[in-house]
Amino acid sequence: MRILFLLLLAFPAMAQTPEVERVVAATFADAPEAWKSRVTQDETQALCSLRRNEPTKAEAMAIEAREKATVKIPAEIAGSWKKGEDIAQNGRGNQFSDPAGTVAGGNCYACHQMAPAELSYGTLGPSLMHYGKLKDFAPAAAREAYGKVYNAQSVTACSTMPRFGHNGVLSEQQIKDVVAYLFDPASPVNAPVK
Ligand code: HEC
Known part of the structure; x- marks a missing residue:
């Protein structure tokens, strides 16, 4: 027990991420089918959770490049x-x-x-x-x-x-x-x- 506690102290992100995922999955177990994708982390979210939103420089660059590839910016931004x-x-x-x-x-x-x-x-x-x-x-x-x-x-x-x-x-x-x-x-x- 004490060893587990020390491990949790040493690797809090690694120890808690699967637990968070388990709790989220259990909380939304009865949610409509369409919600499944909303409660499942994508690659970027999973890495950000693991790093507690503090990715390494190389990871941050990889995330930004991957996310940028999803963005289409219209030539003309006309709105109200x-x-x-x-x-x-x-x-x-x-x-x-x-x-x-x-x-x-x-x-x-x-x-x-x-x-x-x-x-x-x-x-x-x-x-x-x-x-x-x-x-x-x-x-x-x-x-x-x-x-x-x-x-x-x-x-x-x-x-x-x-x-x-x-x-x-x-x-x-x-x-x-x-x-x-x-x-x-x-x-x-x-x-x-x-
Ligand atoms: C849950 C909180 C949250 C919500 C909701 C949110 N933002 Fe943000 N926004 C942030 C944070 C935190 C930052 C700074 C970190 C970053 O740049 O990502 C930011 C940064 C920005 C920036 C860049 C500012 C700069 O430094 O130039 C813009 C522009 C912006 N938000 C616009 C919006 C608009 C428009 C909406 C609504 C459609 C919105 N945000 C909703 C949290 C939020």
Whole structure:
């Protein structure tokens, strides 16, 4: 027993990952068939779990290359900042309790400050206030932001930001709309602080 305890101390990630997987599998044992892929880790997630989100440099580069290969960035990112604002503020979707056909939101405010007038936001991610303005509203930067939202790990291995396009949570047009929310000069994100 004591030896097992010492082993757990020495290799916490190795010891706990299979246990976490067992608990997750048991928790979702009765989930609909379509959920199976959502509770099974892909190669990237499994490695990030094993490394506690701190991959080696070589592993991080391999993850980012693999994830980048899944991203198709449209040449033109045209969207509506108003629709993007609704998506950024909407945390519903992909829950047991959602009525059938519920369109998922991005829940960006759960982790990011965005428009200066918004009082309630999470701080897990960096502030995105004035994001477009700070990047001179550059179309190349908007395309980069599209890639980031489509698949956060294509830019930062083991990012805790969801891979919205990759996972099919947001559609191509919804991602264009949240990028417009970040990059449109008329968007509240780029409004001066009152
Ligand atoms: C669960 C938390 C979480 C959610 C939800 C989330 N993000 Fe993030 N986001 C992060 C974290 C953490 C980072 C910083 C680490 C990284 O770059 O991956 C980040 C980074 C970013 C960046 C890069 C910022 C930079 O440094 O240039 C952008 C842009 C971004 N998020 C946009 C969004 C948008 C738009 C949404 C909603 C569709 C969203 N995020 C939802 C956690 C989140």
